[in-house]
Every structure is written in structure tokens, then in C-alpha cells.
Amino acid sequence: MSNESSVAAEQGTAPAAGASHNHNPSPNHTVSKDTRRRVVTASFIGNFVEWFDYAVYGYLAGVISTVFFPESDRQTALLATFGVFAISFFVRPLGGFIWGHIGDRLGRKQALSLSIVLMSVATFCIALIPGYATIGVMAPILLLLVRVVQGFSAAGEYAGASAFLVEYATANRRGLYAAVVPASTAAGLLLGSLLAALLSSVLTAEQLNEWGWRLPFLLAAPMGLIGRYIRTKLEDTPAFRELAEKDDGVKAPALAMFRTYRKQLIIATGAVLLNAVGFYVILSYMPTYLSEELGFGATESFLATTIALASYIGFIFLTGIASDKFGRKRMLITASVLFILLTVPAFMLLDTRNFLVIVLVQILLGGMLTLNDGTLPSFLAELFPTKVRYTGFAVSFNLSNALFGGTAPFMATLLIGMTASKLAPGWYLVAAAVVSLIAVLFAAETSKKPLLQD
Template sequence: MKNETSPVAATIGKNRSGSNGGSASLPDTEATPNTPTSIPAVSKDTRRRVITASFIGNFVEWFDYAVYGYLAGTISTVFFPSSDRQTALLATFGVFAVSFFVRPLGGFIWGHIGDRLGRKQALSLSIVLMSVATFCIALIPGYGTIGVMAPVLLLLVRVVQGFSASGEYAGASAFLVEYAPAHRRGLYAAVVPASTAAGLLLGSLLAALLSSVLTAEQLNEWGWRLPFLLAAPMGLIGRYIRTKLEDTPAFRELAAKETTVKAPAFAMFRTYRRQLVIATGAVLLNAVGFYVILSYMPTYLSEELHFGAAESFLATTIALVSYIGFIFLTGIASDTFGRKRMLLTASILFIALTVPAFMLLDTGNFMVIVLVQIVLGGMLTLNDGTLPSFLAELFPTAVRYSGFAVSFNLSNALFGGTAPFMATLLIGLTHNQLAPGWYLVAASVVSLIAVLFAVETSKKPLQQD
């Protein structure tokens, strides 16, 4: 790769004695390989602060992003004509999907910033954009007040949200993997999907609370705006924490050697096309499964199976609590048994069990629905808890952010963001309530094939160039 150094990279190379300085005597401390301008060792305390910053920042972004999905039924009433309920719901999920189409572009831009200027720089900017955009949703008047401008403004703000989110997951994962001890990269990276699920959990709790204590009229008039208003203070807290950290040892070593690349995305396409294809395919199960099981499910239960709104949210909330615990177990398991084995197991389980699980949802029994969601969520964690470390390990440091961001966001744009829309559309076209389950099975088959062509990455050092 060409020796190209950015101004920020040069600054990092000159200022190496910041808050990351730790004691080499700590059992969990690892020194970065010696370079002409040596990077300090990483202490346990530094790693704890990195985990906290990554968790809180990702939590804030995905709470902001998920609230829209949980309040989709109410948002469809507020922002679209209510003459046809399914059409309004499709329009709401259409806006949800369109915001994903900007994510591949965002993946290139955030990947460039993260690989060229540093992971910290990209993550600090993305959380500000997300928080401002989410706060603005709370301020948009409804369709009854400004007519067609209401969904237009909603769409514009959602596009900004999508652009912001495209840099968050990949950046936080790369940040944690590059700070983690070599034998714990899977566990450290599992913090990212765990924080994502925690953001969803808070969104689900707030949606359940609002649905329980407010009348339908109060929820439609002003209640739905409350979760979006939380975005501003939460975003400021997340940004403050992130600005107090130094960039990762891997990136600082790259900058010190003056081997950052001027155009990371072009370098990625030129040299790592095979990894990019494998990564994009491996993400497909995660993309569809995440948004069907964790975001769309309350709407599916209430709108398609006519379950109570409060009970639908409660079932999803219980499932999310178990999901967070499973995520960390999966991270540990992936460090022990390998990334490839975990990802293959997830795909096989979804192919075999998804449709029977959706059949059980139609029983109308609350305990059965909760158990089914816990099982589906546990299956998804085998993929979701492994994927961040797997994707980060596929690419070398110089293009890691770009490779992760482009593959992750491309798959999510085409199949993740469209999953609620496709699920609703397929049910309408086929009159079959199992259609979302079959859609998830198809995604699992593609992921299975992609992972079969991957090599195991967990037992190897991170690629440097």
C-alpha cells in the first residue's frame, strides 16, 4: 500500500502519550509491536473505558434508530392518510426502508474517515448526526397539520439517521476488536450487538409504557414524540465519553508507520474483493433476522396476529433481556470454537426452525409467544454475537473500517431495512402469515453458502496490511 499520511494521522503519531498509557505489569496488558515511534501498552483501565464508550455510544444510536420501528403503527397514523390501514403501514415501513438506501454511501464515507483519519473521529461525528436527526423527528407536525410535507420531512430526517447509523456499528466493532486482547476479540466485539439490543430494549420498554398509560388519542397526539426527544441529551453524553479516548493501538501504529492509505475503499475493492463478497453474504441473515425478530415483531404480533399492543411490546421486551445475555455467551463461544462454526450453526438452525417457530406464534398464547421469541433471539445471537469480530478480522487495519462498513451496510440496505416492508408486503400478496418466516429462511441459505467459503479468523493475529 502507498505511504499516505493524513494530518490527523500525523498528529496521532506525534501525540502518543495520552490517556492510553498503562502499566505493562497488568496481566491483561498487551504492548503494541515496537515501531520507530512506539505506541504505549494498553491497560485494563483503558480497555474498560473503551468498552463503556463503545457500549453507550452504540446504545444511544440504536435506541434512536429503533424507536421508529417500535412506534411504526402510531407513526403511520400521524404521518400518512388513514383511509387504508395497511397502505399507511406500508408507507411507514417504506420510509424505514428508504433510509437504508443511503447506508452503502454512508459506509464508504464513514469507512474513509475511519481508515484515513481514525476510528474515534468517525464515531464522534456519527453520534452527533444521529442524535440531532432523531430529535428533529419529534418536532415534525403530522399529516393533519401540514399535509404531504409531513412524510417528506420524515423521510429526509430518516435518511440522515440512516447515513449516521452506517458508520456506527462498523466503527464500534473495529474499535473494540483493535483494543481487545487477541484471545478475547469475540467477547469484546459482542459488546456492540449487546448495546444495540439494549437500545432496542429501552425503546421497547418506552413503547410498552406509553401504550399502557396513554390513550390512543394521547399517544397519537403527543405521546409518540417523547422517546425521540430523549435523543439530544443522550447523544451529548455519548459524544463526551468518546472524545475522552485515544484512537486504537492498531490505527496509531499504522499512522506512526505512515502507512494509512489515501483511498481505503479503492484499496479494498482492488485487493479484498473476495472478503467483501463473503462478508456481504454472511451479513444477510443478521440483516433480515435482526429487523424481523427484534424490530418488526411487535408490529407483526399486533397488526397481523391481532395481539394487544402492550402485550406485544412486553413479549419483545422479555425476549430482548434474554438476547443480551445470550450475546455475551456467543462472544465467548466464538473465541473458543471459532467464528465460522458459530455462523454456520446459526444458519442451519434458522433454516430448520424458523417456519415452525412462526407457526407457534399464531397460537395466541402469551407464554408460547415469549418462548418462541426467546428461542428465535437465541438463534440470532449465534450470528449477531459472532459477526462483529468475524467481519473485523476479515480485513486488514488499513481498510478494516471500510470493509466492515461497506459489506455490513450494503446487505442491510438491500435486505435489512426492507425486511419489515417485505414482510408486510409478502403477507398482503400471499395472504400467508408465515411469509416473514420463509423470507428469513431464504436469507439463512445465502448466509450459509457465504460462510462456507470463509476461512477461520479467530485464532490468527489481526491483519496489519
């Protein structure tokens, strides 16, 4: 039995007789170093733009809660703000199916070019919505509608960019190439955090509430146009072009995924759980946690998260390299075990209220998260064959993020209120790590093997 057949057998898929399982690029689709460089650049910039747009809401949650919701106690307003944040995630599984269908049927490039336009327009519109004091209940309703559009757009981005990079990469560097996706996501978060820190330090609270919070959202339009322009200048991936030339795709990728690749779908959804909860608790919710729950100043909270994000970006590429060397499964298992053992002690240290300790703890948590996040894109892309890769990735990634990622800030705030314990978000992270560990244990190792095509 060949390596590829072994992988298929381990993952619960029986290749059809005479089918070609592997992606071995034909001479017509050889890729130059210059092309790969442009692919990496375009993927980084496009993903950076989308996730800057998407993340600014989380960093400005405290201000948004006062602008869009009626006067009430602070925790209720925050719950309402994070509730809107969570509801926008519920459309993401639907978006995963639709973007997956477009990406697997019409091409990765087509899906990615459309998604960035939607995200940029929706984010720009947030800057134009009047507050509750001006239009009453229509303010949070309009905010919710725009966030739903953002959620739908984001559903196609992470999966599409990952599939794009993995299909362009050489077999021994797929982990490194795919690590560009979480790195660019963190870079978008980093810019959002820097802008939030800058605005909170140079503007008065009144100026920030009245108009300052709108400025980052206004940047969405020009940034989105730049990202889309760069993407339209690329060819689609060699793997997809070969599939299209052979007319070997499937008319209903989602149906094919559920019919043939159910085990991979379950494994992928479980494996994403640590990423979903960890990403939004550690990199998005943390400034709010530090300021609202621990009493830190807004500027200090944003600064601590900004430092942690910068270190995260550096760690993520090291993780991508390590996953190419040691394998996806080993890296993902290590990440889960570390979170199970160290998360609650780390949250205990946050309560010391010492700025240096808080920065070091956030760097530690971010570094642990990179072991998962830097490995996950290549792992998920390698689980599924070319004809359903975008769909399989997008549906599993967005389903887990909808149920547990988008709700993470809401759940963290709610659990703190219910338990009166500031450690509640830490225990929530531990539970996510346990589920991810179990899922990964059932997966086959996919690194260093040809991509599955059928």
C-alpha cells in the same frame, strides 16, 4: 508458510513482498486493563444511544403511520411507514464509504464522535415534525429526509464500534469484546421497547397519537451529548495509531478494498444477510407483526419483545465467548442451519396466540440470532486488514442491510399481503439463512490469529 500468510492465502489476498501482515502492538501502544474497561464502556454507551434513536421509529410504526400518512386502509399506511424506514437504509452504503474513509484515514474515534452527533440531532428533529393533518404532504417528506440523515449516521456506527473494540482487545478475547456492539444495540432496542410499552399502557390511543409518540425522540439530544462526551475522552486504537505513525495507510481505502479484498467483501456481504433480515424481523418488526397480523394488544406485543430482548442481551455475551473458543466459522454455520430448520415451525407456534408460547418462541428466535450476531462483529473485523478494516466492514455491513435489513419489515408486510400467509416472514428468514450459510462456507477461520495489518 506462517499462520498469517495462510489466512491471507485462504482469503484470496497475496501480501506484498516484505509487507508486515500482522498487528503486533509496539511497546509504545500497550493497553492497560483500565483503558480497555473505558473503551468497552464508551463503545457500549455510544452504540446504545445511536440504536435507541434508530429503533424507536420501528417500535412506534403503528402510531407513526396514522400521524404522517393520510387516512387509508391499515396495511397501506403501514407499508408507507415501513417504506420510509426502508428508504432511509438506501443511503447507508454511501455512508459506509464515507464513514469508512474517515475511520481509516482520520481515525476510528473521529468517525464515531461525528456519527453520534448526527444521529442525535436527526432523531430529535423527528419529535418536532408536525403531522399530516397539520402540514399535509410535507409531513412524510420531512420524515423521510430526517430518516435519511439517521441512516447515513448509522452507517458508521456498528462497523466503527466493532473495529474499535477488536483493535483494543487481546487476541483470545476479540469475540467477547466485539459482542459488546450487538449487546448495546439490543439494549437500545430494549429501552425503546420499554418506553413504547409504557406509553401504550399509560396513555390513551388519542394521547399517544397526539403527543405521546414524540417523547422517546426528545430523549435523543441529551443522550447523544453524553455519548459524544465519553467518546472524545478516549485515544484511538493502538492498531490505527501504529498505522498513522508509520504513514502506512492508504489514501483511498475503498479503492484498495475493491482492488485487493474483493473476495472478503463478497463473503462479508453474504454473511451479514442473516443478521440484516433476522435483526429487523425478530427484534424490530415483531411487535407490529404480533399486533397487526395476529391481533395481539400493543402492550402485550411490546412486553413479549421486551422479554426476548433482555434474554438476547444475555445470550450475546455467551456467544462472544463461544466464538473465541470454537471459532467464528463454526458459530455462524450453526446459526444458519438452525434458522433453516426451525424458523417456519417457530412462526407456526406464534399463531397459537398464547402469550407464554409467543414469549418462548421469541426467546428461541433471539437466542438463535445471537449465534450469528454475537460472532459477526469480530468475524467481519478480522476479515480485513487495519488500513481498510473500517471501510470493508462498513461497506459490506451497510450494503447487505440496505438491500435486505431495512426492507425486511416492508417485505414481511408485503409478502403477507401477497401470499395471504402469516408464515411469509419466516420463509424470508429461511432464505436469508441459506445465503449466509453459503457465504460463510467460503470464509477462512480468523479467530485466535493476529489481526491482518497489510
